[in-house]
Amino acid sequence: MGRLTAWRGRRGEARRVPEPGAHENPVPDAGDGAGTGSDPARSTVPETGAAPGTYGLPGRAPAEEETSGAGRPADWGEHYGGTEAAGLAGPGTTTAVRSDLPAQAGVHAELPTDAPWIGSLGIPVTPSLTPLPAALPGLRADGGHLAGRWIAAASLVGGTHLQAGTSAQDAYRFTVTADGAALVLVVCDGLGSRPETSQIGAVLLAEQICAVARELATAESLVMAGETVLSETLVRASAAVTRHRAAALPQLTDSALSSTVAVCVVPLDGTPGWAARVGDCNVLTLAVGRWGAVFENGDGPVNQVSGSLPHSAPERLVETAALHAERPGLLILATDGVAADLFNSPGTRAWLADRWSQPCGPARMADSLRYRLQGSHDDRTALVLWPTEEGGIR
Amino acid sequence: MSEFSESERPPVFPVCLVLDVSWSMAGPPLAAVNAMLPEIKQVILDDHATGEIARLAMVTFSDHAERVMPLTDLKYAVPPVLAPQGGTNFAAGLRTAYETLREGISGLGRGSTYHRPVVFFVSDGEHNSSEDWTGPFRDLTSKEDKYGAEVVSFGFGQANRSVIAQVSTNFAFYANDGDPAAAVREILSTVVRSIRTTSGSFNSSGGGALSVPVGQALSQLPLPQQTVN
Structure with missing residues (x-):
């Protein structure tokens, strides 16, 4: 060959x-x-x-x-x-x-x-496709308005999964808080060491984060302590996944559902939001041609798990950050399959900046992740929030 | 300094093959090694997920150690032809392996993405130098060191099973076949399988667990901590 x-x-x-x-x-x-x-x-x-x-x-x-x-x-x-x-x-x-x-x-x-x-x-x-009943579709994509903001997201199964005939393990979700004050954006990445179950954990965790944040993140609570709200959201969501696992999947352990996560809560009044993560998912920004990362890329070997949920003490694993408001631009939540490519490949950054230069429909969003990059065979998931004409998300 | 690389920096899986080339390896064992090295190169390159990320270095050891191939993209590697010489000094081999990995990984450039290195250590004999090999082993495998490696060890022939088990972090094996050339072939085939399966596991979050798929021709050795009690 x-x-x-x-x-x-x-x-x-x-x-x-x-x-x-x-x-x-x-x-x-x-x-x-x-x-x-x-x-x-x-x-x-x-x-x-x-x-x-x-x-x-x-x-x-x-x-x-x-x-x-x-x-x-x-x-x-x-x-x-x-x-x-x-x-x-x-x-x-x-x-x-x-x-x-x-x-x-x-x-x-x-x-x-x-x-x-x-x-x-x-x-x-x-x-090769997987016969696993609990497998995720290899391609998922969305694009449209939510609470007046344009969101597009896509998730593509990685080449390694296609070679092995195993399930995609990434998930994404978005929702609006119950009081309508903010968007909640989530990406999760099931750990590869649990190829038959971690995608269940990724989906469950993303759902639970949205469910918890809908109630916990109010306009008032966010103004008072946005980062604390996000941290508490992840702690409660982790516990909810554990409860669900015990009730509905008693044959599994918590570690069988392990996944990493990045979440953002973005107020709809145009003020900056907050981000949190556990593990190596990341939140990135793209404004006026400049890329930024909310969380550090880290040093040393990449195949060392820095944290995953559910966990018995999730508060010890959560990193939080306030988003900044210098320039209006894109807010991008990415699993490590995309985040690593963005950090390490200027060609990928150029391609995605071009593709996301205007709000995407689902097909264009999925197509944006079809690049081929040396050494990049992980699942790819990105959730992008575009700014409003007035500036919006920054 | 920006975390975003200004040049393409594909992720790298550093692998170092540390081979005993003492006189006991002369003849069929080393001939088998030399015959298999080109095959190893091709098999790795033929697997797209592995060939795109695996970088291989080779260190030989006898009385002293030699870096016969720095950390190299196999597409451009010319497999060396190895010759036997001298005694058996594990310390020299382990020390040179660490230096080779450290220089190779740091040479990738700041911010480069790499996976935890793996050293495959192969010997058919006993350490017979006065130098203590445990210090270089600790340096090589330190988890506090960002260049710290996993070590998978393989013994055959006159190798001491207990010592081979000690020269490993999680996996140690002994070749059952009495034919040293057959043992070498089985060991190197296992090395290739391990590189491929481990490379495949990197492409998922939190993946990258070292795996060593072995056949019946190799026996897994109990690790020292498992034999204490």
Whole structure:
């Protein structure tokens, strides 16, 4: 099997056939390993701010089938709904898959996307579905108004789950507080060490956080102590998950339902809100082209669990922060599958900034997460809140 | 300094293979190692989730240790050809493994994403240097050190099972096959399986638990703390 040092142009652009070994549009350090020095064969994306159509670099030749098939340019596949797994013969060649071919192993039709390929990519596997009755759908998406604000969210199952035939483990929820004063936004990520049950925990926790916050987060309580309200919300939600588990799922332990979480409460009067998290989900902002992170990305190995719920002492795990109001912009809640990509990949940041430059419908929101990025095979979940014309969420 | 990287920094899974190349490894065992190294490279690269993140370093040890391959993207790695030499000094191998991982990971750049390193330690003999190997082992495996590694150890031939168990953090194995070349092949196949399954587990929140799928040709050794009482 060959590997893809991949690039895709945006739809509508001519895709060029590079000479073997050629690399156009040289880019910064690809960061693909210590001690290896620069890699002339390696291609990746330009830095943030690249002109449209320059996400990534050419590395694999498009085949003539690219413009054949069902009367439109055939699309190169993605690991989510990928289309190219079976046909790649080796470096410098590709067999684009026609969308009118019958489904068989490694060959299936999928919608085209402009999402970039970033880094040195392996060839994606043929997706396998899980027979698990409690599995989550591999694709969920929403986009629309809630209490006068535009929210879009999407969750895509990760490539590793598709390879192993296991369930997606992320969940998202949103609601409005009972007094109508604030939005409540939640993303949860079930721990991978519990592949058959943690998605249940993620969904339960997201639901319970919304249920608790609806009652606990009032205009008055938020003004008095917004961060405390959020912390208490997570503590009560953790206890609620434990109670539910004991009553309805007595065969499981709390750890079987472990998940990480990020939650925001955002007042609808335009004042800044508050964020809280347990574990490695994060809350990010994007305003005037600048990305920000509400919580630190952390240092050291990434596969060390910093916290999850339910927990016997959740108050010890909760991090809280007040959101700032310097500039109006997007508020983004992300599981680590997206947050890590945003921290580590300027190409991903550029792509998502472009895609989220205006409020998304559900299909566009889901499509925004179809980028391929070296080493990124986790579930991807993002929940985005757009500002109002007057500024709104900041 | 911004937490957002200005260059593409894909996550890295640092792996260090620490191989005994003392004279007892001469002949079929080392020939088996040399034959399998290119296969290891290809098998890892063929798995997209693994090949995209795994970075492999190799350290050999006899009387002294040598970094025969720094932490490297396997796409660009040329597997070394190993030759036998000298005695068996675990301390040198463990110390060089730590230095190799520390330099390799720190060389990724500030803010780079990496998973807890894993060292696969393979020996067919007993430590016969006057140097104490437990200090370098503690340094290598310190959980307070951000470069601290998990160590999976494998013994065969004349290796002392008890000592092999001590040179590990959670997993230690002994090859049942009396044929040293077959033992080497089984051990290295297990190393590859472990790299693949562990890499796969990274792509989920809180994942990344080291796993070592073994066949019947390897016996798992009880860890020292399990044998105290």
